[in-house]
């Protein structure tokens with residue numbers, strides 16, 4: 001299906017709330033349902049839900065197929081998700097449809113559990129995430145509505161390492177993440193030299209910021225780098241992984257961003273859709289930040305949105321911090337300006353296949369995963385990819401999986417070879433599970449070698 005006009009038809013802002021009452025890592029864990037309940041109270045108190053600019057939507061369930069378009073869930077989708085996950089992912093798809101049908105101009109899915117730490121292969125929960133709501137929306141937009149180029153801006157304080165992993169080799173998805181420097185915060189990644197696979201160099205842009213970065217620093221990054229890069233890239237859609245843990249009261253991080261700073265960020269970025277990620281200052285930040293963002297999205301005055309203890313000028317950026325941030329942006333600007341040459345050089349350097357090994361740690365579930373990823377550098381398509389994955393928990397092997405992924409524009413030769421690798425590993429039983437993700441046909445297959453049982457979506 002060809003991309004169609006998604007310009008403003010009614011000007012409404014769509015909202016979905018899903019606090020997931022029955023999902024928490026533990027009762028006292030910061031990732032719990034109160035995260036959204038205070039926000040909801042504040043929004044009702046402000047009378048936002050009665051405004052003609054705002055339209056509330058009811059969530060629906062995402063299907064296993066929606067999830068398989070992005071993830072290889074080991075052993076299967078059902079084992080990795082609860083109903084809450086399906087509703088959170090389904091909520092973003094509901095807003096995607098409303099946007100595409102022209103019923104809304106923009107929208108915000110205030111849902112949990114969050115998703116941006118979930119990678120392509122899923123053995124368990126990482127950083128409170130099992131499945132990546134944002135990535136599921138991107139692949140849905142492309143499959144269902146034919147969009148090609150999509151930009152994701154991740155404004156959570158933690159590096160969006162899962163989203164980065166999923167689109168690492170995809171030159172049509174621009175992923176920009178700013179976050180507190182990974183040397184000082186989970187998940188420890190997100191440096192400028194992480195810039196995408198050989199065919200997509202410069203389409204992953206990581207902006208680590210020093211702890212204590214203020215509104216001034218973040219708006220410098222936005223004005224001088226993120227907005228001009230988006231203008232260059234010309235995406236069909238701009239999507240925002242809206243994490244609110246850059247706030248100065250957040251208990252899990254050390255930044256000094258204000259609710260007003262977040263609202264102004266949203267106004268400038270003007271994302272088509274926002275998906276909530278983290279944010280753990282349940283009473284002191286979330287209600288203010290969310291209210292400000294919603295007002296900015298709806299084109300309403302947000303100047304009165306202010307935390308009770310905030311006065312303008314509360315935080316001042318040091319000269320050293322300013323120099324730090326400017327140097328990082330200088331480095332990233334060079335990557336962005338030279339992206340096509342970087343790709344050319346990388347393709348000349350690698351042979352027919354590109355390989356990388358990864359170690360992935362699941363902090364919540366204490367799983368250690370080793371991956372070997374191989375991508376064919378094909379000159380007729382984006383090339384097929386395989387991931388050999390082995391997960392360990394404690395002393396024992398938890399599961400092993402061989403995953404094959406075919407891109408949307410797969411050429412005949414990549415199709416045949418990918419299919420062959422899938423069949424070969426079904427036979428040789430080296431792995432517990434074998435998967436084939438065929439984005440071109442929108443079909444997904446998972447095979448258990450022990451029972452010789454195959455599921456198709």
Ligand SMILES: [Zn+2]
Nearest residue numbers: 156158243278
């Ligand atoms: Zn976060």
Ligand SMILES: [Zn+2]
Nearest residue numbers: 378381411414
């Ligand atoms: Zn090919």
